[in-house]
Amino acid sequence: MRVSLRSLAAAVLLAFAVAVSAPVLAQQPSSVNPTASSVKEQQLLEALRAGTPGTGTTLSGRITIPDQRAANLIQPQGQAWRVFHQGTMHWVGGIAILGMLAVLVAFYLFRGRIMIHKGPAGIRILRFTTFERLVHWMTAGCFLVLALTGLNITFGKYLLLPLFGEGGFHAVASLGKYAHNYLAWPFMLGLVFMFLVWVVHNIPNSIDMEWLKQGGGLLKPGVHPPAKKFNAGQKGIFWAVIIGGGLLSVSGFFLIFPATADGVLALQFWNIVHGLVAVLLIAIMIAHIYIGSVGMEGAADAMTSGEVDLNWAKEHHSLWVQEEASKGRINPGALGQPAE
Structure with a gap:
């Protein structure tokens, strides 16, 4: 009998507890979000813009390790960098x-291929x-791979x-x-060799101004302004490679x-410097590749066999031909053949 009374009492107490706790349980959410009350990134950025005391240029926390830079929670400049890297950089x-x-x-459709005006002299x-060509192709080959792999970083996730x-x-x-x-x-080693070997031929002078005034002879057939070993256009390519490649080397080292x-x-x-200089240099190199291959008859020979046709040299680098002849490197009889 005593056991039955105890069991009855326990049942009554259990029922009372359930009845009291039911409204409380009904008010609890079905799931709990542990980060619901955490500070959002936007709140931190607004605090920065409001000039929260002690934040400086970043929003910092408290740390116990020696490297104080680890205390930075948000760097506002990083937001601007992300916008540039994921938006502006794509457009540029x-x-x-x-x-x-x-x-x-458009240039090819308008001008067509630039041919040797009087035909090859033979x-x-x-x-x-050989050394100059080796340096050129080592640097060019490395740049091609660097360009493709670099473009993959910027555009790969959208294209590949x-x-x-x-x-x-x-x-x-x-x-x-x-x-x-x-x-x-x-690539950097190639830049050094290119500079040492060709810088003497790439110093701008008054002849380059005349070459530019005549459009380098690229717009009108039969127009061939005088030039030494490198004309003004090639000098522009040279300095773009040296300066641009130098900036890529320095920025790439830090990265x-x-x-x-x-x-x-x-x-x-x-x-940012690395990305901007890279895409601009890639665009310049596309033009360089075009002129040095399908865009101009005889131009590719300079960096393949190393030898060019005499009439091609007379038309595009007449002053250089005269210099070579004065050094005894060209048969005087060959110079009697007109280039135009």
Whole structure:
């Protein structure tokens, strides 16, 4: 009997507890969001704009490790860098590269291929030595890989990812990363050799102004302004490669070794420099490749066999031909053949 009374009492107490707690439980959410009351990024940015005391240029927290830079929670400049990298950079790169391609197509339709005006003379003269061609192709080959792998960083997830899928794109991007980092070094070495070998021929002078006034002879058939070993257009290409390549080398060094840069702000700056200079130099190189291949008859010979046709040399580099003849490097009898 006593056991029955205890059981009855326990049942009554349990029922009372359930009845009291039911309204409370009904008021509780079905799920709990542990981050519901956490501070959002937008709130932190608004605090920065409001000039929260002690924030400086970043919103900082408290840390116990020696590296005080680790206390930075939000760097406002990073927002501007992200907008540039994911928006403006795409527009600049697209306009520069696609724009140059459009200009070259229009130029080809308007002018056609630039032919040797009097036809080949059948006499060849040395324009570039084996060492000069080796330096050119080493630098050019590295630049081509660097350009493609660099463009993949900017445009790859929009162009290649849908084609290759995540796995394939990851493999391509990973391989490109290693190629980009390692081929940067022979590219920089090539820049040094190119500067040492050709800088003496690329100092601007008054002859270049006349070449520019006549459009380099590119617009009108039969017009051939005088030029030495490198004309004004080629000098422009040379200095674009040296200056642009130098900026790519310096900025790329900091990106490969970020600890050598002066903090995150410096890295963001060099990243922007690297991207802008790269797409502009790629556009310039597209024009250079066009003129040096399909755009002009006989031009490709200079960097393949190293020898060019005498009439081609007379038309595009008449002063250089005279210099070579004065040094005894051209048969005097060959000079009697007119180039025009």
